[in-house]
Amino acid sequence: MLIYPFFTDFSNGSLSTPVKLVTGLDHTPISRFLVLLWPLLLLIVMGLFEPKYRKWSITIALTFAFMLLVSEMIYIDDPTEGKYLRTNTVMKWWGWIYVGGIVSLGAVCLGSSKMWIRWSTVVILLLVNAYAYDVARHWVYSTKSAMGQLEGHAWYTSDGSHRDMFNYLQAQPFGILLENVPDNAYMNSSIYALFNNKAILLGWPSHLRTWHGDVPQVWNTTNDIRRFYEGKLANSADWLQVNKVNYVILERHQDVGAFELIHQQIKDDYTWQRFSPQQQAAKGIWTRKILFKNQADISQ
Template sequence: SHQPFVLLLILLASLLVLAPEFVYLRDQFGWRMNTIFKFYYQAWTLWSLAAAFGVALMLTNLRRLWNGLYNIGLVLLLFAALTYPTLSLLTKTNDFNPPFGWTLDGAAHLEREYPADADAIRWLQTAPYGVIVEATTPDASYSDYAHISTYTGLPTVLGWPMHEGQWRGGYTEQGTRMDDIQRLYETSDWNTAQAVLSQYQVRYVYVGTLERVAYRVNETKFQRFLHPVYQNGNVTIYEVP
């Protein structure tokens, strides 16, 4: 019988849900939100497996089950549980009419919004591995910033500052990275720029749309001292020797 294993799944999931009631990791937010996220994700996975077994068990005993009045409550509970999944389909699919077509490609929006970046990302995905520097801002979270690193898998000097600080329990490790990146792009002095590149062992300097939005980019120094290994539209990638 598989029932002991299913009961174990239910028990473990229940313990995961109960755990944040007593213990949680104190992060920058000061409450248990992120601990709940991490624990509940696993709990729902375990419960869903147990629920699948429960549905199968119910179907195999359908005639006997319907003899009990308690099944009225079971049906009501089932319909209540299906309310959100059913109604949310319309919202999540824009009434089954997605404005940009059906896709599972999370990078598809780049072709519409940042076509030059999309092409540069494809180039970087096959380029030699190395640290890349790109634009970021204090309010970069949930924005298009750091998408070069995201879609290439290359490490970047600094991604979304708030999230980076949250993952590390503070901003100590970030240090002066944000100011250093701004200095790198805006300075006209090559020695200053070179010091930043050396400090963070940068291999690729990315200059594109978001860099020009975030900074007053002084590109002359890059053009003079670095080799452009990629250029398309308003995107140029310089390689540090």
């Protein structure tokens, strides 16, 4: 209840995501539906015949059967389209439906008074857990370089240059940080801001579109950032000043070719600090010589 006012206001700015009916070829092919969900489907059937906890088992079985049916009949019409039309709906619904059904119906059927239900359930659960072999094999043979490091960035800061850049930013005052956005989502962009208590100028554009609506400013800023990292943005220094950017990250090898173009445009206002060895592609941070102040309110 306390967070309801926030969600009400937050949702007002998001894109409309109505519920729509699944039609035609967008339905899951029967063969794939069975291959993916056969353990749950079998437990649903056995739950209908369980005599010991009959009312309870039938209630659970019909509930999960109904949820599977609903997941095949409707979807949330979000920005994904084409063959990915049902991706978010299926990905986010089937996971908890499957686990919830396996755990609840599995427990009921294991306690059944009928031997064939008990042993059928044992076989199903053993087959479901066969993937434990792959999990164990991965555990045995994979590297353990990030073991015990729960920060979530050990895979990235294992690179000495990245680690030094993180350490540098952690010691700097709070402020707006600029990273490239080469794609619209699912990329490393924002990693330096998120893990080092800085405000990112722009996050993942497609996700901003989802949660804040199709705001033209998002796409205008995205294009400006990409032109900046190509060294083709006119008046780059003025643009950084307008956006009150204190830190500019250069770490993608694709952006290195434009280093001189960028540096020549902003060197009067920003100090370059290199973190990669000289024989490697340039990685580093431009820090504004006179940091923008009064940015603490951004962190609230």
